Amino acid sequence: QVQLLQWGAGLLKPSETLSLTCVVQGGSVSGYYWTWIRQPPGERLEWIGEINHRGSTNYNQTLKSRLTMSADTSKNQFSLKLSSVTAADTAVYFCARVGSGGDPSATPPFDYWGQGTLVTVSS
Amino acid sequence: SSELTQDPAVSVALGQTVRITCQGDILRSYYASWYQQKPGQAPVLVIYGRNNRPSGIPDRFSGSTSGTTASLTITGAQAEDEADYYCNSRHSSGNPVVFGGGTKVTVL
Numbered sequence: 001q002v003q004l005l006q007w008g009a010g011l012l013k014p015s016e017t018l019s020l021t022c023v024v025q026g027g028s029v030s031g032y033y034w035t036w037i038r039q040p041p042g043e044r045l046e047w048i049g050e051i052n053h054r055g056s057t058n059y060n061q062t063l064k065s066r067l068t069m070s071a072d073t074s075k076n077q078f079s080l081k082l083s084s085v086t087a088a089d090t091a092v093y094f095c096a097r098v099g100s101g102g103d104p105s106a107t108p109p110f111d112y113w114g115q116g117t118l119v120t121v122s123s
Numbered sequence: 124s125s126e127l128t129q130d131p132a133v134s135v136a137l138g139q140t141v142r143i144t145c146q147g148d149i150l151r152s153y154y155a156s157w158y159q160q161k162p163g164q165a166p167v168l169v170i171y172g173r174n175n176r177p178s179g180i181p182d183r184f185s186g187s188t189s190g191t192t193a194s195l196t197i198t199g200a201q202a203e204d205e206a207d208y209y210c211n212s213r214h215s216s217g218n219p220v221v222f223g224g225g226t227k228v229t230v231l
Contacts, residue, residue: 035220044209044222044223044224044225045158045166045209045211045222045225046222047211047219047220047221047222050219050220058219094165094166099168099171101154101156101171101172102172102175103154103172103173105152105153105154105172105173106153106154106156106171106172106173106175107153107154107155107156107171107172107211107212107213107220108156108213109156109168109171109172109177110156110158110166110168110211111168111171111177113165113166113167114165115165116164116165
């Protein structure tokens, strides 16, 4: 059973860099895309971006200039960095696996999720 | 449009059927996925593709699509189905992934 365990700093000051890591247990980073999703308090889910084990990425266009994602196959984990944070970046951040939809017309499902990390940006 | 629109809230009597809809032009090209999220928890995938349920998801959950509208149906809603439900879809341009605004389902 695949499990994702995530960690990172929960309280940041404006202009600092958010840094989160997600380790894959019971499975391999190789062969999949891995994604980050966030949810501001009381708001909808927002896709941040995705990465595969080779380091190929797709980023949310509105966050792209501040985003860096990486993957470490030796540690079976992947990471997110978001620079120059503001209060608008306050959210619960989730990591998830991008599974196979089994159909070219299927939206690839996010089939395994981390537990979520609340990141608060406040001076 | 790259937007996915969901009704903010819907209620259903215990044991009855409820349909949650997700509307967006991009659904002409891609089947939506559906997620259930309970307070303080990570979302859980309940439906993906044409109408596929991951292992462990009860068969009272089903999905369908007609034109630009995807639907998640709960047949015989249970108290534990009370949650927020989100649809999402791939998009062929711009941001590859979009989410709907979520529908809060209340089981009466």
